[in-house]
Amino acid sequence: MNDQRKIFIRLAIVLIGLIFIIKLFAIQVLSDNYERAAEGNILQRIIEYPYRGLIYDRHGELLVVNNPIYDLMIVPMEVKLKDTLEFCRLFRIDRETFIQKYEEARNYSVIKPSIFIKQISNEDFARIQDKMIDFTGFYISARSVREYPHTSLANALGYVGEINKSQLDKDTTDFYRMGDYIGISGIEATYETALRGKRGVKWKMVNVRGVEKGSFKNGQNDTLSVPGLDLISTIDLDIQQYAEKLLDGKVGSLVALEPSTGEVLSIVSAPFYDPNMLSGREFSNNFKILSSDTLVPLFNRPIMAMYPPGSMFKTVQSLIALQEGVLNPDELIYSDGRLIGDLAPNGYYDLREGIQYSSNNYFYRVFRRVINQGADPNPFIDARIGLNKWREFVTKFGLGEAPDIDLPNPKSGYMPSVAYYDRIYGEKRWKFSNIYSLSIGQGETLVTPLQMANLASIIANRGFYYAPHIIKSIGETGSPDSIYMVRNYVGIDSIHFIPVIEGMERVIRNGSGRRAYLPDIPVVGKTSTVENPHGYDHSGFMAFAPKDDPKIAIAVYVENSGWGARAAASIASLVMEKYLTGDVKRKWLEDYALKGEFIY
């Protein structure tokens, strides 16, 4: 019996030893959870935020800079406050907020730092800096926020904000962390990857009380932060600010392009706001104010607002008819007010006069020739063939398609297709008489101001354009994205532009665009008075100048301001004068535009 017991005792000892070795094998060899937990224990990741890239205007003027701000961090375990009231007074929070924030931080982690108060300004920091020593457990961590020294260009620049959940989920590169800042709209969003730079990470070892114990593995895993790339914008700040001044108090858009490059000289969305409102501590308050404004200042009108092109579209119709060979520019066409409402008097018009007087009935006939070319005896089928051809042309003008501009969410406008009318009327159940309002840029057509500026640019270039863009150089490259170096031809021979441009010149010299006349510089343009079923008509105008060596192409829409000849033409003309001559001599026109009483 004793022998059996001896064996039992020995077995028990060996068994315990075996259990230990196996359990240790599981903990030490099989599982790497403990290794990770150990690193989690001692490693503190300190993020070094890179400087976000700066943005300059075309002449080197700074549009966006970084401003240092400070976050107040808390390590709940270390907190020893002698005087909570003093603390609350200094940081301008009440006791309830303090307790609430403290609990939040505690719930997150007792030993890890978390943000207690966000974005303390430079001035506030100076005030509290010396007192920080009394607040054990609180630390200051420096970061930077965007500042817009000129307060211009709000919608195009966009803003930077804390990353949200859905953006985090979309981030497949795993670059962002909760609480990171990301470009949300405008250039800040489209050039986010260039601007953001690369975060640096420093690994610090800490002991159980969170006291730093030096760098981890001599810093071999640490990375330095790499500042974001600086951007040079195509914007001319002078022109931008002047244009904003003119559009102040109005609702509308202005886009000015350099035809020879597609560079955006100025892009205004009115009403606008101070971009500094959406930077720093007051972000959420201001965002609430801006997004509840009924005039939607956050809506980037030049690329997102869609209007019918109106009479400006007659230039496109002319060019298509000429290219199709269905129109002789010198041919006199009798146009009376029988077919469509018109302000132009009855009579014989050639193309130049048709444009000059903006004769609706002339263009009704021109468009009918484009649509009904007699390709099929059946007018229903003939219209289909005609409209298909027409649509191919307008698409090449960048109409009905989203432009390649480097700003987020540009709208495509709308150019109806055969499929569209089939859907509305049924297949082969529509013909020219159903779609004639397209001839004068009304009906189903929709364009954005940017597309009209690009149209002016196409006409200025006599048949091609560079995709409009707002950044001309990313970092040290000195050049924009390659898609902006491609010349896009619209499929109209340059010879056909001559009569159209002559007609548009007459608009300025002796037509509806006389307000845009400049004594020494030949200006070429076209007004639009866009029918608006909801109220006063929208005022539209596009132009370029000088006629033979175009430096600027421009389009302006001013909502509910009546005739294109008034609001839009005045503003566009003043901006062109400022850009081409560096000065505005026509003070009377400036006063007129600033006063903003266009309906009388």
Add this chain to the structure above:
Amino acid sequence: MRRDASITNNLDWLTLFIYGILVITGWLNIYASVYEEGASMSIFDLSLNSGKQLIWIASSLMIFAIVMSIDFKFYESISYLIYGIVIFLLIFVLVFGTKVSGARSWFEIGSFFKVQPSEFAKFATTLAIAKFISQPSFRFNRIPDLVAVFGLMIAPMLLILLQPDPGTALIFMAFIIVFYREGLTPYVLIIGILFVLLFILTLFIDQLYILLGIGLFTAVAIGFAEKTLKRIAAILFIATITVGITLSVDYFQTNILQPHHQKRLKVLINPNSDPLGDGWNVTQSKIAIGSGRIWGKGFLEGTQTKFDFVPEQSTDFIFCTLGEEQGWAGTSFVILLFVILILRILYIAERQKSKFARVYGYGVASVLFIHFTINIGMTIGLFPVIGIPLPFLSYGGSSLWGFSILLFILLKLDAHRMQILIR
């Protein structure tokens, strides 16, 4: 001359060798757990635990010399005296002892020297029990003998419980293994295990359900068993004992066990229940050991112990430092050493001609085995956190001296085993 030769010839060098390795491993790990990077420090620095431990190691060598030079028959003859002195000290410490972390277990002599009499109670009790059992007239089935031998075991336990230091008190249960070897009915062992199981169960399940469970179990057992009166009576007897245990466990828990002990037991089952509170020690201890992987982070390269994530690193949780810096290779090596050492001691015990020496040997093995099981078990989350040292490795003069004396006396007895006449 002859006598000296017999000592060196008959000394069990293997045991001594393992002892040496364990002590040196302990010393190095104590240094590793107090080591701070950057600070210029020496393993010999007397203000550090490692320097002090070196003193304890050196003095243990002196103890070795003293133990070896005393006549081997002397230990048997003064067993009760030593036991009596220790019992006296255990009473004395309750009155004059210094309170350290809530327990009055230390004598403080000057500011440097501290003695924990409960550490010496281990070998003293082993001696007394060996002496008592080795009486020729002793029988385990004689109630007075049984009461007396359990009394020898329980007396120091109770005094240590009064300090209170339930961890150390628990250690004395080790002697049940000795009793079992020497003929105690295994029912005591079974009841002991049952007690522990029910004890843990009552922490998580309402007492009522356990009683219902026992009732059901009894009913089923009677239903299936032979329907003899004797069998049924036995089953009912066991059921009664179980119910008794359950009730007493409940009483023990609510009236004797302090809340933090209860929590420790709960944390053992689920450390995540309170990771920053009572689960902290277990969690951090496992993290430190687990992060060592196969080969460890290297001597002095441990981060968890160095940065104080593991509590009591040089004493009760010394195994963590070993696990972190030497990895699975190191922990398995030390476990293997312990298993070999304990088995060797049992082998030594069994080759004794004197019953006293044999029982003493079993006592040594059992005491070491219980420490080994509980200490390592607690660091890897298999046992509740009970503050007892890992023999030979943990920092501490009293514990190293206590274990050294415990072992050395056995070596001395063993060296003279041939001089014993069989009675």
